[in-house]
Every structure is written in structure tokens, then in C-alpha cells.
Amino acid sequence: xxxxxxxxxxxxxxxxxxxxxxADELTDLDRAIGDGDHGTNMRRGFEAVLxxADELSAKxxxxxxxxxxxxxxMKVGGASGPLYxxxxxxxxxxxxxxxxxxxxxxxxxxxxxxxxxxGKSEAGQKTMLDLLYPVLAVLRAxxxxxxxxxxxxxxxxxxxxxPMKAIRGRxxxxxxxxxxxxxxxxxxxxxxxDAVADVxxxxx
Amino acid sequence: MTENVGIVIVSHSAxxxxxxxxxxxxxxxxxxxxxxxxxxxxxxxxxxxxxxMAAIDRAWSEKGVAILVDLGGAETNSEMAIExxxxxxxGRVVVCNAPVVEGAVMAATEAASGATLEAxxxxxxxxxxx
Numbered sequence: 001x002x003x004x005x006x007x008x009x010x011x012x013x014x015x016x017x018x019x020x021x022x023a024d025e026l027t028d029l030d031r032a033i034g035d036g037d038h039g040t041n042m043r044r045g046f047e048a049v050l051x052x053a054d055e056l057s058a059k060x061x062x063x064x065x066x067x068x069x070x071x072x073x074m075k076v077g078g079a080s081g082p083l084y085x086x087x088x089x090x091x092x093x094x095x096x097x098x099x100x101x102x103x104x105x106x107x108x109x110x111x112x113x114x115x116x117x118x119g120k121s122e123a124g125q126k127t128m129l130d131l132l133y134p135v136l137a138v139l140r141a142x143x144x145x146x147x148x149x150x151x152x153x154x155x156x157x158x159x160x161x162x163p164m165k166a167i168r169g170r171x172x173x174x175x176x177x178x179x180x181x182x183x184x185x186x187x188x189x190x191x192x193x194d195a196v197a198d199v200x201x202x203x204x
Numbered sequence: 205m206t207e208n209v210g211i212v213i214v215s216h217s218a219x220x221x222x223x224x225x226x227x228x229x230x231x232x233x234x235x236x237x238x239x240x241x242x243x244x245x246x247x248x249x250x251x252x253x254x255x256x257m258a259a260i261d262r263a264w265s266e267k268g269v270a271i272l273v274d275l276g277g278a279e280t281n282s283e284m285a286i287e288x289x290x291x292x293x294x295g296r297v298v299v300c301n302a303p304v305v306e307g308a309v310m311a312a313t314e315a316a317s318g319a320t321l322e323a324x325x326x327x328x329x330x331x332x333x334x
Contacts, residue, residue, distance in 0.1 A: 037250060073253050075245055077250035077252055079277035081284070
């Protein structure tokens with residue numbers, strides 16, 4: 001896949017718009033089990049990303065991703081800033097303008113490791129990792145209709161966080177009471193995967 | 205030019221951070237370089253990497269800087285801020301696993317005696333149940 005300037009900008013706009021549009025929903029999810037700021041924080045971060053879309057996408061794909069990561073780190077304000085910032089900064093380290101699915105999968109695996117280290121968390125603890133790992137597995141396997149399957153996997157993985165008990169983050173203070181609510185970080189990750197898959201589909 | 209370890213206080217609330225800094229100043233005087241910040245980039249409750257980096261700069265000492273944080277995002281954002289510092293400073297800033305108010309006072313007391321960064325951190329972390 002070739003990530004030219006136009007595609008880079010479409011990715012930024014698609015991802016940022018999707019997150020911004022769902023800000024209220026993310027805040028509602030976070031209010032149930034966290035401190036209720038996830039939507040507000042993500043909206044602030046991605047509004048800054050959207051405002052800089054032209055400038056960010058003018059550079060190489062790696063620099064674009066790093067630019068998105070740095071903007072999120074500086075603007076989001078909650079723990080999700082460093083977590084999503086780390087994800088994009090790590091992706092930017094290894095991805096060139098022309099990338100294969102295998103290269104993206106490898107970069108994504110390294111980025112998830114970086115997020116896991118940043119959050120001192122593991123899979124199964126009701127976090128964004130519970131969405132990222134299943135998506136990585138599908139990305140690694142590849143095959144026909146990949147964007148559609150990435151979206152379906154993300155949707156299912158977000159729903160799978162509902163019965164989980166939170167071990168990390170603010171939701172862990174609730175213990176058993178965190179069961180029965182979707183993790184807001186898994187939901188925001190689902191939105192991002194969904195928006196990226198849409199752009200992949202339209203490029204194919 | 206001071207020779208003591210600097211202390212940075214990071215809270216989700218600017219009021220908590222400022223109040224803690226006032227307590228530290230009253231108890232240990234101005235012997236210790238002090239930085240504090242609270243609030244997200246829009247001034248709401250939260251923390252900001254940019255503000256944390258600026259606070260580290262204000263509290264900078266060649267002996268290093270110890271950061272005291274309140275809740276989750278304050279810790280994650282402080283760790284991110286440390287990673288974004290220029291190389292020579294990066295290895296001389298630590299986040300203490302300690303309650304923010306008591307930790308800041310204890311850390312500053314230790315720092316005022318001319319202790320090393322590691323000793324300051326250890327003193328603050330003695331407050332945390334094992």
C-alpha cells in the first residue's frame with residue numbers, strides 16, 4: 001500500500017472525525033467506570049490533530065504518525081494522551097510511505113508492546129489492549145476482505161470488554177462493579193480501527 | 205545556585221498542586237527548587253505533559269528532580285514528560301510512588317538536607333505500604 005500525501009490526510013481526517021463525533025459516547029462510558037473525561041480529552045487531542053492535518057500529512061508517513069503522536073501527548077491531558085501518543089509515535093518509527101501488510105503488522109505489534117509498557121498493563125485487564133491484540137491477530141493473518149474483518153473483530157473485541165473486571169486505571173477502583181460496562185479505551189480504539197479500515201477499503 | 209534535589213508536584217487539580225507546594229515551602233523553606241502544575245491543557249481537571257515539562261524545568265537541579273503525582277493520568281503523563289526531556293536530563297528525573305501531599309513534604313525535607321535523588325525517592329516511598 002502506498003501512503004501518499006492525500007491518503008495520509010484522509011487517514012488523519014477519518015480517524016480524528018470519528019473520535020470527535022463519538023466524544024459524548026466515550027464520556028458516558030467513562031462516567032460509568034472511570035472519571036468521565038475520556039471523551040473530552042480525546043476530542044481536545046483529535047481536534048488539535050485535525051487542525052494540523054495539512055501540516056502533519058505534508059511530511060513522510062513516519063513523520064505524520066509521529067506528529068499525530070506528539071500532538072496527542074501534548075493535548076489530550078488524561079492517561080489516554082501518553083497511551084495513544086505512544087501508539088502513534090511507535091508506529092511512526094518503523095513505517096515508510098510504501099508499506100506491506102506484514103510491515104504494518106510488525107510495526108503494530110511493536111506499538112502495542114510500547115502501549116503495554118506505558119500503561120503497565122496486560123491483556124484481559126479491561127483496557128484498550130483487549131481491542132488491539134485481537135485486531136493485530138487478524139492483521140497478521142491477512143487474507144481477503146481484510147478491512148471488513150478488522151472492523152468486525154474490533155466491534156466484537158470492544159463488546160468483549162463488557163464482562164471483564166478492570167485491574168488497571170481508575171476503573172480498577174470499582175473492582176467487581178466495573179463488570180457490565182464497555183471499557184471506554186477499548187471503544188475509542190475500536191473507532192480508530194474502524195476509521196482506518198474504511199480508508200483501506202476505499203483505497204483497495 | 206542551589207545544590208539540592210528539586211521537587212515537582214503534579215496533581216489533576218491546580219489548587220491541590222499549589223496548596224501542596226505552599227505546604228512544602230512553609231515546612232522546608234526555599235532550600236529546595238520547587239515546581240508544580242495541575243489541570244489539563246484547557247484548564248479543567250487533568251494533567252498536561254507540556255505543563256509537567258515546564259515544572260521540571262522550573263525545579264531543575266543538577267542533582268536531579270523527584271516528581272510526586274496524585275492519580276493515574278498524572279503518573280502516565282509524568283513518565284511521558286520525562287521521556288521527552290533532552291538526553292542529559294532524562295536520566296535524572298524520577299516519579300515517586302508515594303501519596304502526593306505527604307510524599308512531597310517528606311521528599312522536600314530529605315532534599316533540603318542535601319540528599320541524593322535516590323535517597324529522596326526512598327524517603328518519599330517509605331510512606332507507601334509495601
